Amino acid sequence: MEAEQGSLDHVPIRATWSPSDASEVAAMLDKARGDGLAVVPAGGRTKLHWGNRSDAECVALLDLSRLRDPLDVQGDEGIAIVGAGVPVRELERAARAVGKRTRLPALWDAATVGGTIAADPVGPATRPHQRLRDELLGLEVALANGELTRSGGQVVKNVTGFDLVRLYCGSLGTLGVITRVTLRLWPLPELRVVRLREVASVDTAIQTAHAIVARGVDPAGLAVLPGPSGARVVCAVEGSRVDAEERAVRVAGETVGEDVWTEAERQVSGSQEPVDGCDVRVSGRASDTLPIARAVADAGGGLRVALPALGTVFARVAADALDALEARAVRERWAFFVERAAPEVKSARDVFGPPPDALPLMRRLKALFDPERVLSPGRFVGGI
């Protein structure tokens, strides 16, 4: 264990623990519980700014980046079994070496597999019917009681008991600490084409993106970016050569390099440094994308990127505009998430917006999984 100065949203980090394997993770959780110390799991530390300010007096950071074993890519089976600390980029490289790929979003260079699953981000390549949680086959999870447990399996289809894998995915480390992951791999496409269409406005760009989907393109990725003289629609298609070529024709526009695509991803990931204003994500149905983008503009916010197939808009808004935008989101039944804000802004609000009506059930779950509130107390929805 190594001491470290610093804080998380102004909550002092008393220590940073760097376990080398899953059993050490479990033992550390057991010790933390005994010592009454709160623990915040961390992978590549690319999304530590997500979540509410912890209500603990101080925390220990559980650095999982050493859990790099195994990195077992089984091309024939179309699965990979990996340690939670393996960077997503490293998994991508290993999969590519056997003609496969992962659908885990790789939006941050340093992001780990475990951290990505715990945070459940969306990106330009997220398809509405293929979310991150659908890629997961099995998880090994260290629980707050110090037990190391398995859920799911290593096969692509499995209904053996309750689907705990989906419960852990996106729980931001508040129910358990993911130590090992089994996930699906997919064949590398024969051809990938990125097309760019430049249009006069964000409104037109979002409408153009919807029209592309309506033409049966089934994009592998779709994003709208603001541009110097209007807006840009970036659309990726992929598959067999004839298939991708056929669909690229339907997208129209010009074929561009991956750098344009990377820019869309970078806009989703946001700045890694403190910024003026707050990074927000507002989401609704696909048809809500345009009204959300307009609401952001009404709030004086700047569009970073919109994902019209998902109904998600990433924007930067001033702290004093958050309340009005959140109120609008509540009225329209949109989801509202403040991804990044100054600690004093976060302290005054629930960054996840008003909690869902299932919050009492979620609280009961938290109380059963983590009765002593060891795991990231206060950081999740409704202060869970």
Added chain:
Amino acid sequence: MDPRTGELVDRLRELPSVEDVLAGASEMFVYESDGLTLTRGRAAAVAFPSTTRAVCEIVRACNEFGVPFVPRGAGTGLSGGATPVDGCVVIECARMDQVLSIDAVNRTATVQPGLVNAHLTDAVSGLGLHYAPDPSSQTACTIGGNVAENSGGPHTLKYGTTSPHVLSLEVVLPDASVVQLGRRDAHAVGYDLRGVFVGSEGTLGIVTAATVRLMPDPETVCTLLASFPSLVSACEAVSTIIAAGIVASALELLDDKTIDAVEASVFAAGYPRNARAVLLVELDGTDAAVQAERARVRTVCQSHGAIEVRVARDEQEREAFWRGRKGAFGAMGRRAPDLYVHDAVVPRTRLPEVVEAITRAAEERNLRIANVFHAGDGNLHPNLSFDRRDADELARIVDMGEEILRICIEAGGVLSGEHGIGLEKRDYMHMLYTDEDLEPMRWVHEAFDPADACNPGKVIPQPRACTESNPRHRGYEKVTF
């Protein structure tokens, strides 16, 4: 009927939005089991609600009388998930069968739980949309039942099981309160309770409405039928197709015993009788892509010694190919009075050796077996024909069920790919998971149903320390003749 039960039945009959309540002994006989006839139970009553409020009122009445309740759809489940607990009230959702709304722009539909799976696609087909999960029983099974079981089907290979297609659920919890799980736009806020509810087999509450995703109809669909001289060569063809990067929407295998049963039945599909295995491959997508992949699949099958590769010439022939596959379980009714449809999953590359081991185990037990596989998923359905009036054969069937699971788990597989655990496999859960692994499932159950009133005794076994987990000593003794 004891007076207290009679009083509960009277109370249920007084509820304004409950359409019907059955309580006669002969009527309860109909509800003794679901598609798994190895386990049976006797309900006190069967109530037919038509609204969410009615479900709440039934649950409230049951709680007041301390009587457990068991939700049920069409009763096509194959793991005993809808088997009544003795003395319970079955909440039969089949009459809650309305399509509540369709959002063609966002490709979603909100439906009641009793809507038949295939009827949803019928309702949206004019919009160029369909509901993707397609269990073999899709002309009878309900969306609520599919949600409870996280049902699969042949097209799971490309489109996933039920869970990815469920956006949000209105649920009556075991305390009779109503809660929304998930969101109509799939942007979950908080824990994915929708995700953990799907596949919970009616133990966490009762679905009263589901918002599901609709998929656009593919531009082109092509179905190929390839026949092989051996099951192994057919399995190898499947592996090569997947290794070639071809994402088929379905890869289904039938063995020779299944082919015989199908071709002798009303589901006859023109499968070649001389083949030891038939592989159905379905491709969908743009016309150009499907044509190119069709040629590649044909080449792969021929390179693995296919006797014949036939492409469905028209929709009629395509439907015939699928009629044989989806009617396979029904066709086996010709082989014996009873059928045990088993379900397990193994890593796909282990399929040939696992099938061989299962077939050998069946022969050793002098049992009739026919195999159907979702080969692309490694999901196998060994079908055991038997006569439950023959006590010795019945015992061998139960023993064989356990042996199938042992073989599959040793090969790296799991207990169920799409039929669920229910009563059938509850006491085998320890073959796969430790008590520590199962504890979080118990916590989930406790959070939703602390009184253990909703479909009690299913899915999760008692901790090993509490009981002797041997299904041959518990549960199956209820088999009646």
